[in-house]
Amino acid sequence: MFEMRRNQLFLLLVILAAACGESHQANGPSTDNRRSLQQAEASRGVSSDHVVEVAGRKIWLSAARWKSMTNEVEWAVNFEEAGKGSKHEFGRVVTIYKLPMSDGRRLGVRISRQEYLELFVVHPGTVTAQIRIDKGPYWVLSRETFRTPSLVGVDTNRWHSLSQQEFELARSEFQAEIDSTRYLLQSAF
Numbered sequence: 001m002f003e004m005r006r007n008q009l010f011l012l013l014v015i016l017a018a019a020c021g022e023s024h025q026a027n028g029p030s031t032d033n034r035r036s037l038q039q040a041e042a043s044r045g046v047s048s049d050h051v052v053e054v055a056g057r058k059i060w061l062s063a064a065r066w067k068s069m070t071n072e073v074e075w076a077v078n079f080e081e082a083g084k085g086s087k088h089e090f091g092r093v094v095t096i097y098k099l100p101m102s103d104g105r106r107l108g109v110r111i112s113r114q115e116y117l118e119l120f121v122v123h124p125g126t127v128t129a130q131i132r133i134d135k136g137p138y139w140v141l142s143r144e145t146f147r148t149p150s151l152v153g154v155d156t157n158r159w160h161s162l163s164q165q166e167f168e169l170a171r172s173e174f175q176a177e178i179d180s181t182r183y184l185l186q187s188a189f
Helices: 002-020 031-042 164-173 175-188
Strands: 049-054 057-062 066-068 076-081 093-097 115-121 126-134 139-147
Touching: 115 164, 126 175, 139 175, 164 175
Parallel strands: none
Antiparallel strands: 049 057, 066 076, 076 093, 093 139, 115 126, 126 139
């Protein structure tokens, strides 16, 4: 019974922190709130935050939401989202590049002054979206793969970049998910 109440307290702390948006502030959660969350998570054997320092800024990511991945180079840090949306085939992956975005990395369709979107097929029956956001002294790349059972007019049987027509159909189908990722990348990273 005590273990169940402790788990409920932990979930309540995580929900409250998320509702306050504290895990995504530019300078991270306040010291007291971060310490409370760390203590609650430590009691469960979980680390509370991943902290990435880039361009004089600290990016705080909750370990409850983000799993650290293998980093093959020192100038890029990878995370995979612990959960996945109902339309997702895999968890969303985000890479923080600790250097300015070069012109060669500005790939895909420019969807805003600093954002670029690519849509392509890698796995049969899915469409993968990559969003790049130029943050000035650093940049962020997200990759997410969507299931496509209701997507009509897009060939998802072979690997390829989508044609203009396929791109517009897929973008329309997954616009809410793409906008959700854009918001996440703008606010948390």
